[in-house]
Amino acid sequence: MDFDMGPDAAALRRELRSLVKAHIAEDYLGAFTDNPDDLEVAQAFCRLLAERGLLCMSWPTEFGGQAASPWEQTVVREEMWAHHEPRGAQYMGVNWVGPIIMRHGTAEQQARHLPPIAAGDVIWCQGFSEPEAGSDLASLRTSAVRDGNGWxxxxxxxxxxxxxxxxWCFLLARTSRHDKKQRGLTIFLVPMSDPAITVRPIQTMMGPHHLNEVFFDDLRVTDADVLGTVDDGWTVVQSVLAFERVGIARYARCERLLQLAPEALGEYWSDLPEELRGRWARMLTHCRRARLMAYRLVALQAEGQVRPTDSAAYRIAVTRLDQDSAEVLMEIIAALPEGVSRIFTAEVEDHWRYSQPSTVSSGSIEMQRILLARTLLAAS
Structure with missing residues (x-):
């Protein structure tokens, strides 16, 4: 299978790799560690990408982008995720918060929020899941009640x-009740600095920043903070999921680490059991399959034809790849004597940690299978 995107994409890939090599330490494992300096490295790198027009390449020029093709943006996604996402949390603003505000926001909201995202100066979080309303998101209980000219x-x-x-938080709340629970939901864009918002970190093996509880106690917002139409937030949510689940090129990190394995093990590679090397080769094949599915989604997205089932099928494949490749890689590094290929070992262990929640986060794999099955059965 030939995945060549042409000379322009190849040049962009070389430029990105050169920037990563020049500005990101070889042992860097992302922004979300116990070391606050790692976050600043990511923020500085985002500003560098923005200055070079590489952060939001596919955005329209009027919103701070380069009007580049979705394939060039795909190259950026692949290279960033392959190298432990040196953009930090900025991918969220770039991949879907910005495009959703372009699609559903007012001129005032676009002027307020898009320039800081394009400059790499702002981080967003997503206020969707709740206790007892994760996979069944429409059952959420967070409420927004009309109060004069605001909520x-x-x-x-x-x-x-x-x-x-x-x-900032991209917040989904219930504004009215109907027979169908997907109705009566509204998106609000709210500042996390408001004292009515409390954040409590949830400690996990992935390190700080990844998982948190967020409490809203009489948070007051205005109609200017509503994204889209009141009570029609589910339409916005569907757009979010179409962008969000395509945006992370998980297969790129899997493929990079798998391809590095023989070089990292050196003379120890031939000592691996034949069965393990066979599984390693199978994982590389699965990487190509996931990449092909991702490229199909990019093509559909460029034409505005992405359906939830398209994203679901891709997500099932790529999250399983994430976990299966991590297990193979962990078995491979287990064959290494202590101290050999220290950086590669750290990368693999980090990949394994991140892979564990991949089949749950952003919509569980079980829900993706149900969505896909229902669509296939309805079409049969």
């Missing part, structure tokens, strides 16, 4: 990534 929001969100570092 008062009360409720709780959970599993909110980056809430401790974010300046």
């Amino acid at each position: 008062v929001i009360n409720g709780q969100k959970i599993w909110t990534s980056y809430a401790t570092m974010a300046q």
Whole structure:
């Protein structure tokens, strides 16, 4: 299978790799560690990408982008995720918060929020999941009640990534009740600095910042903070999921680490059991399959034809790849004597940690299978 995107994409890939090599330490494992300096490295790198027009390449020029093709943006996604996402949490603003505000926001909201995202100066978090309303998101209880010319929001969100570092929250709340629970939901864009918002970190093996509880106690917002139409937030949510689940090129990190394995092990590679090397080769094949599915989605997205089932099928494949490749890689590094290929070992262990929640976060794999099955059965 030939995945060549042409000379321009190849040149862009070389430029990105050169920037990563020049500005990101070889042992860098992302922004979300116990060391606050790692976050600043990511923020500085985002500003560098923005200055070079590489952060939001596919955005329209009027919103700070380069009007580049979605394939060039795909190259950026692949290279960033392959190298432990040196953009930190910025991928969220770039991949879907910005595009959703372009699609559903007012001119005032676009002027307020898009320039800081394009400059790499702002971090967003997503206020969707709640206790008892994760996979069944439409059952959420956080409420926004009309109060004069504004709204008062009360409720709780959970599993909110980056809430401790974010300046803004893309918040989903219930504004009215109907027979169909997907109706009566509304998106609000709210500042995390408001004292009515409390964030409590949830400690996990992935390190700080990834998972948090967020509480809203009489948070007051105005109609200017509503994204889209009141009570029609589910339409916005569907757009979010179409962008969000395509945006992370998980296969790129899997493929890079798998390809590095023989070089990292050196003379020890031939000592691996033949069965393990066979599984390693199978994982590389699965990487190509996931990449092909991702490229199909990019093509559909460029034409505005992405359906939830398209994203679901890709997500099932790529999250399983994430976990299966991590297990193979962990078995491979187990064959290494202590101290050999220290950086590669750290990368693999980090990849394994991140892979564990991949089949749950952003919509569990079980829910993706149900969505896909229902669509296939309805079409049969």
